[in-house]
Each structure stands twice: as C-alpha cells, then as structure tokens.
Amino acid sequence: MQPANYTTKRPFIPLFIAALCFTLVFSLLPIPFSASASTAIVNPKQMYTYERMEKDLKALAARYPQLINLDSIGKSEYGRELWSLKLGKGPVVIFLNGSHHAREWITTNLLMGMADHYAQAYEKQATWGTFAVRDLLERVTFHIVPMVNPDGVTLQQRGLSAFPKADHAALLRMNGGSTNFKRWKANAKGIDLNRQYPADWATIRNVSSKPSYMNYKGTQPLQAKEAKALAAYAREIMPELAISYHSSGEILFWNFKTPAAHKARDLQLANQFASHTGYRLVTPSSNPSGGGFTDWFITEFGRPALTPELARAVGETNVPLSEWDRIWKQHRDTGWMLALEAIGYWIERQPTTASKSEVRLTADETAYQWPDLKSARSGKVYAGLYTTIREKGDWVELAVKGERKWIAARNLLRGKLEIPAGAVVVVHSETGIYTSPSAALPSKVRFAEQKLAVLEGWDGWYRVKTGKGSAWVKQAEVQYELPTVVEEPGEPEPSDQPAEPGQAEQPEQTDNSETSETDDNQATGTDAHEAAAQPSKKFSPAA
Structure with a gap:
C-alpha cells in the first residue's frame, strides 16, 4: 500500500531500453526441454527401416x-x-x-x-x-x-x-x-x-x-x-x-x-x-x-x-x-x-520396514514428506552421516535435526565404514576422482602426484580430503600409507578426460562441516573430518 502523500509519475523509458529489459527477463524464464537437432541421433522424419x-x-x-x-x-x-x-x-x-x-x-x-x-x-x-x-x-x-x-x-x-x-x-x-x-x-x-x-x-x-x-x-x-x-x-x-x-x-x-x-x-x-x-x-x-x-x-x-x-x-x-x-x-x-x-x-506394493542404522549420504538429496515424488517437498538433506528410521522400496526415512525426512536411497552408503587414524593415500594424474562411489564415471578433476588424508574407507573406496572439499578414490588406484607428515592438499590439474554427464567439474563437498551451519535441514551427527583426527574406529550399519 502506498503512503497517502505518494504520487506517481510516468517515467520516460526509451523504446530500445524497454525492449532490452523485456528480452533479458524473457531469457530467464524456464522453458520446456526440447531435443536439439545438433545432438540428436535419431531422425524420425524418414521411412524408418x-x-x-x-x-x-x-x-x-x-x-x-x-x-x-x-x-x-x-x-x-x-x-x-x-x-x-x-x-x-x-x-x-x-x-x-x-x-x-x-x-x-x-x-x-x-x-x-x-x-x-x-x-x-x-x-x-x-x-x-x-x-x-x-x-x-x-x-x-x-x-x-x-x-x-x-x-x-x-x-x-x-x-x-x-x-x-x-x-x-x-x-x-x-x-x-x-x-x-x-x-x-x-x-x-x-x-x-x-x-x-x-x-x-x-x-x-x-x-x-x-x-x-x-x-x-x-x-x-x-x-x-x-x-x-x-x-x-x-x-x-x-x-x-x-x-x-x-x-x-x-x-x-x-x-x-x-x-x-x-x-x-x-x-x-x-x-x-x-x-x-x-x-x-x-x-x-x-x-x-x-x-x-x-x-x-x-x-x-x-x-x-x-x-x-x-x-x-x-x-x-x-x-x-x-x-x-x-x-x-x-x-x-x-x-x-x-x-x-x-x-x-511400484512403491505402493513395497513393504515399509523399520530401520535403525548409520549411513553416509554422499550427495545432497531433495527431502519429501512421504516416499512419493508427488508428496510435499521439505528442503534438502545434505551429504553427511545419518541414522535411518524406515525404508520403503528405494526410499529411506532419515532423522535430520529432530525431523523425519524421506529421500531417495541412491546415494547412501551402507555396510562397514572404517575411519582410519592419520592414514593417507598417494594419488597421481591417472587416479580417478569421483564425487561418490555411486558415480559411474570419474569427474574431470585430476591431481598431480601427492598425498591426501583419508577421511574414511568403504567397500573398496577411500574418501579423501582435497583442497576443494572431499572426494572418493578407488582403493585399487592409489597407494595407501601411514605417514608421520601429511602434505597439504594441492590444487587439481585440468584434464581432458570425459566426466559423467551432468557431473560437477570438481568433487562435491560431502561433509556437514563444509556446508552452512545455519541451514535447518543440515545433519548434526559426527563429521568425518573431525573423526579422522580421532583414534581409528568402526561402525557396522545394517545392510
């Protein structure tokens, strides 16, 4: 509502400026996806033999x-x-x-x-x-x-x-x-x-x-x-x-x-x-x-x-x-x-089962009120350590700061995770750097030969600390050591190797400590960076 003494004047806007503004605004509006002719393989406008x-x-x-x-x-x-x-x-x-x-x-x-x-x-x-x-x-x-x-x-x-x-x-x-x-x-x-x-x-x-x-x-x-x-x-x-x-x-x-x-x-x-x-x-x-x-x-x-x-x-x-x-x-x-x-x-036929186990979420996920994409969304659940409450099909309900949130289980790690004390791995330019063990292809990021601190290990993988957050490497591709001195993580060097479609150019930050402390949906459990400095310990979530 305008104040009583407020008067309006019609501003003079040159026509070309108005047109420019309209173009800029229109360019920001979302539009439906349409297959590009330049990237399409199939040409359906032909007798298809x-x-x-x-x-x-x-x-x-x-x-x-x-x-x-x-x-x-x-x-x-x-x-x-x-x-x-x-x-x-x-x-x-x-x-x-x-x-x-x-x-x-x-x-x-x-x-x-x-x-x-x-x-x-x-x-x-x-x-x-x-x-x-x-x-x-x-x-x-x-x-x-x-x-x-x-x-x-x-x-x-x-x-x-x-x-x-x-x-x-x-x-x-x-x-x-x-x-x-x-x-x-x-x-x-x-x-x-x-x-x-x-x-x-x-x-x-x-x-x-x-x-x-x-x-x-x-x-x-x-x-x-x-x-x-x-x-x-x-x-x-x-x-x-x-x-x-x-x-x-x-x-x-x-x-x-x-x-x-x-x-x-x-x-x-x-x-x-x-x-x-x-x-x-x-x-x-x-x-x-x-x-x-x-x-x-x-x-x-x-x-x-x-x-x-x-x-x-x-x-x-x-x-x-x-x-x-x-x-x-x-x-x-x-x-x-x-x-x-x-x-x-499909989800209607899946049983809902009680579940209490520690899991690691390796990538942020949209949270839902129920295990249903049509249900109300309730913010994000950020990468980190969580405790499960229930499971249904390919969904899992997590405890998040006193709330219950359903997410897709696609980026959850289950089973025995080890948190080594002071361990490092040697990576080099041929080492694949992954955002998650669930990623099918490595990212474009590559590192010159150096030692990176191990934050945790899981089923043939290590999560390591880099200068750009944390990332995952395959145990078979790195040399594992227990050194007395750990080098500071270096900057990655560029690589021409292809990344998985849509994958980030650098490893995602996957710890709660690396995201805003003020976010209401953030996890509050033990952070792996902190745990890495403690004596070696293990936990065994239910598979």
Whole structure:
C-alpha cells in the first residue's frame, strides 16, 4: 500500500531500453526441454527401416553407456534380431513396444525419437514440470522393443527384393497376387502378430482362414517367433505397465475384461494419457475380441496396458510422414507421465520396514514428506552421516535435526565404514576422482602426484580430503600409507578426460562441516573430518 502523500509519475523509458529489459527477463524464464537437432541421433522424419533402427540403437547405446543398454530378446522368423533398448537406472519397469503390424512402422519412429529425447533430457538435467528428469530415470527403466515385426516392416517398405526368391510365390499368394505390399500387416510368414497372444485366442473374430497379409491368427497362441519372444520377455521383466503402439485413428484402447478392482486405476491412467494426446478412449465391449498384446498383458499381469492408435485414420497403408509433427507433439512427453504413475504403482506394493542404522549420504538429496515424488517437498538433506528410521522400496526415512525426512536411497552408503587414524593415500594424474562411489564415471578433476588424508574407507573406496572439499578414490588406484607428515592438499590439474554427464567439474563437498551451519535441514551427527583426527574406529550399519 502506498503512503497517502505518494504520487506517481510516468517515467520516460526509451523504446530500445524497454525492449532490452523485456528480452533479458524473457531469457530467464524456464522453458520446456526440447531435443536439439545438433545432438540428436535419431531422425524420425524418414521411412524408418530395420537397418536404420539397428544403426541408431547401437549409436544410442554407445553415446549413453551409463543410461542405455541394448539386448536382443530373440530372432524373427527370418533371423533378424528383436532388439530391446533399456533406458534408465531404476527398479520400476515400463514396457513400450511398436510395429506389431508391418504397415504401422511410424510407431518405431516414435519410440526411437522418445528414447533419444529422454536420454538427452537426462544428460542435460532437464525438468518436466516440477520434476527433475533424473529423479524419474533413476527410479524407472524403460524397456523398449521398437520393432516387434522387422520382417513384416521390411516387406512392407521394400517389397519382394528383400526376401529370398524361393519365398516370393508364397508372399505373393498371401498378398492376393499383388506386388504392392503397402497394406501388409502380418509377419513375413503371414501371421498377424497382434492376434497371437493367449487372451481368448480361440474366440478371436474376423480371422483369415490361412496365412495372409492380415488377420490370420496362426494355428496356436505364440506360434510366431516374434510374439513368443515378446511374451517371454514381458514375463521376465514384469513391467508395472505396458504400452503397445499401433496406427491409426487417434483412439486409445485401455480395457480388456478388466476386473472391477482395477478399473478405476486403469481408467485414471487412460484419462491422463488421453489428456496429453487428445485421443478418444474406446468404450469397453462386454464381449471383446482378444488375442492382442495388451489384452494378454492385462489378463496375465493384472496391471494396466494401453494401445494408442497413432495419427489420423489413413486406411490400409502406412501413416504418411506428414503426420509426424502432430504425433510428436502429442506423445513426446507422455513417457514422463507414465514414469510418475508407474513409480506410484511400484512403491505402493513395497513393504515399509523399520530401520535403525548409520549411513553416509554422499550427495545432497531433495527431502519429501512421504516416499512419493508427488508428496510435499521439505528442503534438502545434505551429504553427511545419518541414522535411518524406515525404508520403503528405494526410499529411506532419515532423522535430520529432530525431523523425519524421506529421500531417495541412491546415494547412501551402507555396510562397514572404517575411519582410519592419520592414514593417507598417494594419488597421481591417472587416479580417478569421483564425487561418490555411486558415480559411474570419474569427474574431470585430476591431481598431480601427492598425498591426501583419508577421511574414511568403504567397500573398496577411500574418501579423501582435497583442497576443494572431499572426494572418493578407488582403493585399487592409489597407494595407501601411514605417514608421520601429511602434505597439504594441492590444487587439481585440468584434464581432458570425459566426466559423467551432468557431473560437477570438481568433487562435491560431502561433509556437514563444509556446508552452512545455519541451514535447518543440515545433519548434526559426527563429521568425518573431525573423526579422522580421532583414534581409528568402526561402525557396522545394517545392510
């Protein structure tokens, strides 16, 4: 409120100054992460062949070795590898697959684009709304089979030339004599892979009586190598939820004889997916025709599964690439929503157990009221020594200055920690300097040969005192000594060795004494710097 005698005058601001101020303010506003064309590996705006996909999968695995793993889950009828890309570091599994049907290969473009986009987001420490991408991908692992039907896709895209001459007559016969395979849906043996799963398979409607370009369900469930491999893989990884991408029509299937106990949960997920994409939910039928992957998944696991039909309806052919921008805008960030929901499903099933043990937190963590990323946040818990109270899944509740706070357990050290008296290690320019034993790669920091004081040891690691705080080194990479004189820690020398994406350029300070004493969330237990000066002692937290 202004004082009564306060008068206002309209200040004169030159136009160029106003424009400059507006530009500066706008540049400070947060904007959603968007994959950079210069760093992207996948180009989805092309006819995406099996060979192109295979090359891009290997490039993604090489570019993000700490985040992406590539495996084959089997082979197709013609011996092509059925690739699975695993993206993420968490225990919560989400299963995504595409191109069950040959002409629906635009779904492979989408899954490959999402994998590239999500890996870039992790590396750039991006956010989705109020959630850090790293918080999601360190709790979730996406298992992505981008092309379930590589033989069928190859036939649809390239025609007979991609197959042995001896098989041409059979392929032509299954295609009604036509050499135009653009309508082809089946695998290259004429079996419709999305009519191969044991969910009311015997009563599937509208079937072909013999191998065909579409609708032939085979002579028994999981007869086709591709469907058999996918079902076995799903049973192996036990996903929290599954999405099987198809085209076209911009509709969403979400229910197959879903039990009443699961309907509210599954409908809530379907509505969230629809709110992102604008797709229309298909009203469940009282007597649906089964055999589809998500029909089987819902029946087999009792967990939610969705079948989105990408793009506007195009009839019996592939979706044109002119639809790509629309598809990408609708689906680009749906994975983050799926991750958040799957984390909730998983944590709900985990038992809560009492726990009282001493642990070391090696990196600052966001604190939550409950073990749930959607719950209220309560500041930071700083690196240091703590006592646990309870555990649930990959969460742990800590005692922090008389308060109880839940954090991710990813940066906790458990087990026997030793605090040596007066010990030092000799490091040199080849010694890896880590921010934490949980860091996959060393930082860029390197030291000239010198002796550093050991603050504590843990499971093949030493925490050492440096001129930049504390850091971790592998016991196998250093020489351990008990000297009479300890050199003052020196300054690090620069190095060209790569750091882990997003990792600090220098070791993080991990002791309570190295952070502000006035912070209410700071730990108050014994500090390792102080303990290092005391006689050697041990503690043995519960594992």
